Amino acid sequence: MEIDQTDDLPSPTLKIPELHIWVERQVRSLTRQGVQKKTEKLVWMLSQSYFRLYPHKRPLSSPRITIPGRDQFFWGTSFHVKDLLKSFGGSHGNYKQYLILFWDFVPDNTGYDDGGKKKKGKKKRPGLTKVYVLKKRISKILDGFWSSCTSEDVIDKNTDQRITSKDLPINGICRTSYSTLTVPSLITFDRDRLDESICTEETQLTDPSGFPRYKRIQTLRSLYQVRKWIISFGGIPNLYQDYKQTPTEKNGRLYGIGELHLQRLKRDVRRIMYQGTGWWDYDFISCHLNIVQSLGRGYGVDTLVLDEYLRKRKYYNKRLSPEIGVPVDKMKRVVNSFLYGQPVSTSLYNSLYNKTLRRDKESLNRIRDHGFLTCLRCDLRNVRDEVIRRHTQGDEIVNVLEKRRSIYKVSNTGKLKKVSDRKLFSHILTGYEGWSLNTVCQDFTDVKVLLYDGWVCENQRDVSELEQRIIQYSTVKFGFPLRLRIKSEQYV
Numbered sequence: 001m002e003i004d005q006t007d008d009l010p011s012p013t014l015k016i017p018e019l020h021i022w023v024e025r026q027v028r029s030l031t032r033q034g035v036q037k038k039t040e041k042l043v044w045m046l047s048q049s050y051f052r053l054y055p056h057k058r059p060l061s062s063p064r065i066t067i068p069g070r071d072q073f074f075w076g077t078s079f080h081v082k083d084l085l086k087s088f089g090g091s092h093g094n095y096k097q098y099l100i101l102f103w104d105f106v107p108d109n110t111g112y113d114d115g116g117k118k119k120k121g122k123k124k125r126p127g128l129t130k131v132y133v134l135k136k137r138i139s140k141i142l143d144g145f146w147s148s149c150t151s152e153d154v155i156d157k158n159t160d161q162r163i164t165s166k167d168l169p170i171n172g173i174c175r176t177s178y179s180t181l182t183v184p185s186l187i188t189f190d191r192d193r194l195d196e197s198i199c200t201e202e203t204q205l206t207d208p209s210g211f212p213r214y215k216r217i218q219t220l221r222s223l224y225q226v227r228k229w230i231i232s233f234g235g236i237p238n239l240y241q242d243y244k245q246t247p248t249e250k251n252g253r254l255y256g257i258g259e260l261h262l263q264r265l266k267r268d269v270r271r272i273m274y275q276g277t278g279w280w281d282y283d284f285i286s287c288h289l290n291i292v293q294s295l296g297r298g299y300g301v302d303t304l305v306l307d308e309y310l311r312k313r314k315y316y317n318k319r320l321s322p323e324i325g326v327p328v329d330k331m332k333r334v335v336n337s338f339l340y341g342q343p344v345s346t347s348l349y350n351s352l353y354n355k356t357l358r359r360d361k362e363s364l365n366r367i368r369d370h371g372f373l374t375c376l377r378c379d380l381r382n383v384r385d386e387v388i389r390r391h392t393q394g395d396e397i398v399n400v401l402e403k404r405r406s407i408y409k410v411s412n413t414g415k416l417k418k419v420s421d422r423k424l425f426s427h428i429l430t431g432y433e434g435w436s437l438n439t440v441c442q443d444f445t446d447v448k449v450l451l452y453d454g455w456v457c458e459n460q461r462d463v464s465e466l467e468q469r470i471i472q473y474s475t476v477k478f479g480f481p482l483r484l485r486i487k488s489e490q491y492v
Contacts, residue, residue, distance in 0.1 A: 009174045010167060011157040012237045013259040014228060019043060019145045026101050038098065041087040046102060049077045049134045050142050051225065052218055075214065076131040084129070103132040146224040152232045157259070165234045172238040173450075177247035178401050178434075179254060180442050187262060187448060188235035189226070189273060197272045198223050215268075222269040229260055236262055240450060242401075242434070251427045252401035252434035254450050262449045274456070274491035282461070283454035284436065285485040286313065288339060288429045295432075296383040298480030299390060303383060305375040309335075316372075324370060325363040330356055334367065338377045340422040341384060344368045384425050397424045399431025400478075436484055439473045440466050463488055 023046070024039040031038070048054055055077055079099075088095035099105065134142075156163045165186050172185040201220045205213060229236055239257040243249045256263035262270060274281070284290070293310055296303040309316050317331040326334055337352040344367055346353050357363045367373055391397050397405045405427045411417040433453055441447055446458040463486045474482035 008158065009241065009257060010163055010237075010239065011258055012154050012163060012168075012233065012239075013157045014225075014232060015153045015155050016145055016228075017153065019046075019142075022141070022145075027098070030097055030101075038088060042098065042102070045079065046134075046138075046142060048079075049075070049103070049132070050139070050146070051221055052077070054078070076133050078128040078131060081127060081129055099132060102135060102138045104135055105130070105132055143221075143224075146221065146228060149227070149231060152228060154229075154233045165237075168237065168239070173240045173254060174257065175241035175243060176254065177243060177403075178252065179242065179438050181438060181447060181450070182445065183238060183240070183447050183450060185238055186233075186235040187238045189230060190276070191227070191230055193276055194223065194227055194230065194273070197275070198227065201272075219266070219268055219272070222265060223272065225260060226265075226269075226273060236260060238262065238449065243403075248402060248404045250403060251405070251430040252399060252403045253430055253452055254434070263451055271491070277491050279448060279456050279458055279491050280460050281454065281456050281489045281491065282463075282466075283451070283487050283489075284433070285487055286310065287433055287436075287453040287484065289335070290484050291429050291432045291436075291482060292339065292380065292383050292387075294474075294480065294482045294484075295387050296379070298478065299383075299386050301383050301386050303379045305372065306379040306383075309376055320370070320373070324366040324373070325360065326357065326367075334373075335376070338373070338380050339384075340425055341381060341420075342422065344377075384421060387428055388421060388424055391428050397427055399428045400435050401431045403427070403431055432482065436470055436474075436482060440470055440486075460488070460490070 020039060020043055023042050024035060027035050027038050027042065052075065055075075084095040084099075088098050096105065153162055154164070155161060156167075168185040170185065172183040173179050173181055198220065201216060201223060205216055205220070226236065237258045237260070239261075240254040240263075241257055242252055242254050262273075265273075289306070289310060293303055293306055295301075296306070317328055320326075321328045321331055324334075333356045334352065337356070342350060342352050344352070344364060346359075346361065346364065348354065353359060353364055388397065391399060392407070395407050397407060405419070405424065407419055407424065408416045409419055437450070437453070437455065441455055441457075444457060447455055448458065449456040466486050467484060470484055471481040474480070
């Protein structure tokens with residue numbers, strides 16, 4: 001099923017005129033050239049830092065970091081150097097003169113991605129900047145803009161024209177090659193209840209116990225943004241697409257369109273917003289691991305250790321945690337790194353080592369030498385190799401939603417390079433995930449929000465019946481059952 005294949009889908013974006021005027025005034029103090037372009041770029045970068053959209057990737061990769069306090073570690077952000085050079089004066093432009101108006105720069109912090117090692121006879125490609133942190137004075141000014149209860153303009157990012165909620169399509173799933181689902185294109189919320197939640201969060205900022213302060217600030221800023229949208233637009237846009245140009249591109253996930261989307265909000269923020277609605281949240285438990293288990297059984301691959309782990313997942317996470325020196329709440333990241341074939345190494349680009357383990361070599365060695373985890377990695381590798389082989393058509397990987405991905409890509413040197421098995425495997429598993437979500441919700445008329453591996457709807461459903469539906473439909477389509485487990489929660 002293909003819906004609205006035009007390229008003019010709305011992309012709602014909130015514009016605060018006073019914020020733009022204020023930023024423009026700062027830009028004019030430095031230059032008279034390209035003021036509007038520089039203003040728009042800086043406004044976007046300020047939103048990036050304020051709402052922590054793209055945090056600094058490697059804030060702990062250097063022992064010489066001098067940012068005092070965990071709050072600043074949390075709020076540190078980085079920007080693409082190439083993008084900055086393009087926006088603020090080309091290769092000879094000094095982009096730092098614009099950034100230091102709003103951000104504190106920490107020169108001693110070497111924890112950043114340089115975009116690749118310097119090759120012989122060639123200049124190093126510019127990657128990400130070192131860490132920048134919003135000045136406290138700027139943060140307070142942005143608090144004033146976002147916490148105010150004034151109505152702002154909502155524009156379509158693609159056309160730069162003002163739009164209203166009436167301009168949205170009836171079905172929020174605007175562009176899809178397979179989905180048969182229907183969702184509202186605008187989600188409304190009780191303004192009074194939201195105001196009460198904001199007041200509660202503001203009061204709890206001074207409470208030293210419980211939730212960390214920097215996380216409360218992040219939650220509060222997201223609620224400010226939500227309230228702005230409700231005042232200005234009447235609700236939150238709820239638009240989705242699974243491709244942009246050709247129906248066979250991407251992996252099949254229905255991604256949210258627009259500046260603010262419920263799909264991308266933190267779980268804590270969504271919980272506050274959904275409180276009192278009576279809606280039901282459904283989620284596939286360990287979705288990709290269970291899909292791998294089902295594929296292994298369907299293709300005749302032994303997965304004894306994986307079966308044992310999934311049968312008592314919480315027990316093993318709790319048991320393995322002290323044995324390898326990893327907190328229980330990070331065990332999911334460890335197992336997911338095995339799922340996609342991430343090497344157990346000290347590579348600078350290994351997220352298991354750099355992000356999950358925080359460069360703890362002792363924990364990495366324990367993981368490498370642990371018998372049970374070694375067998376689990378072996379099971380996952382065997383299934384991964386067989387699944388990739390079964391979904392290979394020529395020089396492409398084709399998942400169950402007929403989404404295609406080339407096995408090869410053109411490298412920076414112009415040569416063909418094989419795409420990693422991790423990315424190919426993810427493309428396949430995400431296809432099964434999207435197929436399962438569409439299958440289980442295809443005749444529902446009360447679905448409100450789609451998540452990557454779950455959904456939110458108004459009414460309660462029998463979880464066991466939903467699981468059986470997936471088993472029945474998958475057995476007919478694939479010749480073997482997909483056994484996914486579903487959990488539910490009501491927002492009261």
